[in-house]
Amino acid sequence: MIKTIDIQKLLAGDRRTVARSISFVENENTGAEQFLSELFKHTGKAYRIGITGPPGAGKSTLTNKLAKYYRSQDLKVGIIAVDPTSPFTGGALLGDRVRMSEVEMDEGVFIRSMASRGSLGGLSKKTREAADILDAAGFNIILFETVGVGQSELDIAGAADTTVVVLVPESGDGIQAMKAGLMEIADFFVMNKSDRPGADQAVMSIKMILGFRPHDEHSWMADVVKTTASEGKGIDLIASEIARHKEYLKQSGTFEKRRAGQLRSRIEEIIRDKFTMTFWNAERKQILDAGITDIMSRNNTPYHLSELLLKS
Amino acid sequence: MIKTIDIQKLLAGDRRTVARSISFVENENTGAEQFLSELFKHTGKAYRIGITGPPGAGKSTLTNKLAKYYRSQDLKVGIIAVDPTSPFTGGALLGDRVRMSEVEMDEGVFIRSMASRGSLGGLSKKTREAADILDAAGFNIILFETVGVGQSELDIAGAADTTVVVLVPESGDGIQAMKAGLMEIADFFVMNKSDRPGADQAVMSIKMILGFRPHDEHSWMADVVKTTASEGKGIDLIASEIARHKEYLKQSGTFEKRRAGQLRSRIEEIIRDKFTMTFWNAERKQILDAGITDIMSRNNTPYHLSELLLKS
Numbered sequence: 267m268i269k270t271i272d273i274q275k276l277l278a279g280d281r282r283t284v285a286r287s288i289s290f291v292e293n294e295n296t297g298a299e300q301f302l303s304e305l306f307k308h309t310g311k312a313y314r315i316g317i318t319g320p321p322g323a324g325k326s327t328l329t330n331k332l333a334k335y336y337r338s339q340d341l342k343v344g345i346i347a348v349d350p351t352s353p354f355t356g357g358a359l360l361g362d363r364v365r366m367s368e369v370e371m372d373e374g375v376f377i378r379s380m381a382s383r384g385s386l387g388g389l390s391k392k393t394r395e396a397a398d399i400l401d402a403a404g405f406n407i408i409l410f411e412t413v414g415v416g417q418s419e420l421d422i423a424g425a426a427d428t429t430v431v432v433l434v435p436e437s438g439d440g441i442q443a444m445k446a447g448l449m450e451i452a453d454f455f456v457m458n459k460s461d462r463p464g465a466d467q468a469v470m471s472i473k474m475i476l477g478f479r480p481h482d483e484h485s486w487m488a489d490v491v492k493t494t495a496s497e498g499k500g501i502d503l504i505a506s507e508i509a510r511h512k513e514y515l516k517q518s519g520t521f522e523k524r525r526a527g528q529l530r531s532r533i534e535e536i537i538r539d540k541f542t543m544t545f546w547n548a549e550r551k552q553i554l555d556a557g558i559t560d561i562m563s564r565n566n567t568p569y570h571l572s573e574l575l576l577k578s
Numbered sequence: 579m580i581k582t583i584d585i586q587k588l589l590a591g592d593r594r595t596v597a598r599s600i601s602f603v604e605n606e607n608t609g610a611e612q613f614l615s616e617l618f619k620h621t622g623k624a625y626r627i628g629i630t631g632p633p634g635a636g637k638s639t640l641t642n643k644l645a646k647y648y649r650s651q652d653l654k655v656g657i658i659a660v661d662p663t664s665p666f667t668g669g670a671l672l673g674d675r676v677r678m679s680e681v682e683m684d685e686g687v688f689i690r691s692m693a694s695r696g697s698l699g700g701l702s703k704k705t706r707e708a709a710d711i712l713d714a715a716g717f718n719i720i721l722f723e724t725v726g727v728g729q730s731e732l733d734i735a736g737a738a739d740t741t742v743v744v745l746v747p748e749s750g751d752g753i754q755a756m757k758a759g760l761m762e763i764a765d766f767f768v769m770n771k772s773d774r775p776g777a778d779q780a781v782m783s784i785k786m787i788l789g790f791r792p793h794d795e796h797s798w799m800a801d802v803v804k805t806t807a808s809e810g811k812g813i814d815l816i817a818s819e820i821a822r823h824k825e826y827l828k829q830s831g832t833f834e835k836r837r838a839g840q841l842r843s844r845i846e847e848i849i850r851d852k853f854t855m856t857f858w859n860a861e862r863k864q865i866l867d868a869g870i871t872d873i874m875s876r877n878n879t880p881y882h883l884s885e886l887l888l889k890s
Contacts, residue, residue: 322749436748536881558838567615567619568618569848572845576852
């Protein structure tokens with residue numbers, strides 16, 4: 267039996283339908299792809315913002331406050347929070363989702379946590395699909411929140427129109443941010459907990475590194491915004507920096523180019539996932555199982571077995 | 579013309595041949611796969627150690643000192659340092675590779691930096707292949723050093739026998755380490771710069787979270803080791819914790835299981851990469867290019883275009 271979702275109810279923004287739609291897609295139920303395909307023409311209106319940074323930078327608090335800010339402007343906000351799932355806690359110990367409750371009671375805010383590990387299929391595919399659902403349901407702003415300086419934040423940068431990297435004075439200097447690959451993905455930086463010692467120095471060192479980037483009068487100049495999210499300080503500065511970046515994207519034509527690039531990598535991901543799913547049938551899994559022993563004993567190599575599998 | 583590498587010289591541990599071999603494989607030259615396949619039977623002897631953690635935790639210094647420690651035991655050490663490459667610096671600004679020079683002059687140490695971004699093919703494939711080359715060349719210990727709490731350190735955990743997560747008191751508490759997904763990948767933790775305030779508290783909070791893991795008398799119990807790598811303090815503790823973990827892996831039979839699992843995911847990766855390379859021929863790239871406009875205007879969907887491409 268094919269489970270169905272009432273698309274009209276979703277387009278009307280019905281919260282229960284939104285929640286059911288995301289689960290439907292996340293669990294890769296039969297018909298999920300057709301559902302997403304039907305939905306697709308109703309997407310593309312929401313502005314998508316990625317919020318990333320190291321653990322403990324205060325991303326959840328900041329996301330919460332930013333959602334409240336957009337609510338005060340009567341915009342509907344969807345939040346997709348990506349957490350690595352711990353197999354022994356299932357994320358239940360996490361306090362953040364509790365802190366989120368300030369906006370959770372608001373009908374104009376929809377929060378969804380997604381696990382970055384052990385999920386079926388790619389995370390970036392799942393988060394983008396959830397964003398499409400929120401987009402179609404009339405949410406104006408979508409906030410992706412993710413921990414990390416690795417693949418998950420690259421995925422977020424690939425799904426967002428504007429990517430905000432949140433640091434704290436303790437995160438280290440500009441050189442370290444560069445080493446962690448944050449310079450490439452940040453459309454701008456937020457120095458949170460900026461009432462702590464060393465904040466000005468940290469801001470300076472990031473600005474200095476940003477200044478090294480080759481640029482002309484037409485390029486976007488990433489800046490650093492100072493906040494104390496827990497006290498709500500500087501949230502308006504983040505919002506206006508996002509607005510400035512959006513304006514730049516639109517004026518320069520980068521907006522269309524970015525979105526086209528995102529759709530392109532999305533298609534590549536869909537194709538890779540489909541290949542993997544169809545390739546690893548029972549027969550090929552058996553060949554792999556049977557072949558591992560010979561590889562362990564160095565009587566065969568991973569390359570030969572791969573050839574064999576690809577030819578089968 | 580097919581470039582060739584003298585395998586006998588490589589097996590004899592000739593440094594220039596090691597360097598050439600890694601470049602040969604990294605650039606995916608014709609014959610690279612056959613070369614790796616021939617090499618494979620000479621691999622599996624080296625012990626592989628992953629060293630990861632947030633930027634600024636002192637991983638490079640610690641790796642350097644650990645290499646020196648193993649040298650003092652007359653073991654040959656290969657270091658594979660994974661850095662995100664900055665397109666505007668090419669990594670040239672980084673100071674770490676300079677700090678490494680203490681061991682770089684040593685004939686028994688081989689250091690190779692690899693870029694985690696923009697590389698052809700998967701990073702985990704490349705780092706494993708470089709490790710195989712070092713392994714075949716007679717290096718006894720291979721240290722993988724990587725920044726991050728994302729994909730790259732998951733890759734490292736998937737390539738290493740023992741994974742060490744390096745933190746500093748400023749990295750935050752156990753809950754934050756858990757949120758960043760570090761609990762799952764750490765075989766043990768190192769609290770570096772442990773002379774700084776808050777170190778004992780940070781160690782305690784990680785131990786507490788570790789204690790929550792379901793375990794019996796047969797399970798490995800991850801611990802936290804305190805170091806001040808810059809002064810060489812605690813390096814012997816890391817080495818003995820690695821030895822204890824190795825002993826556990828061997829005694830419990832986990833060692834063979836881990837390595838079999840690693841070979842399995844390696845084969846899956848080889849197959850995925852080969853599919854992607856053959857799939858995206860000129861014709862299909864053209865279909866994708868031509869199709870993006872209709873998707874941008876919502877007259878087609880990524881799902882339909884993917885279907886079309888897969889059928890072509």
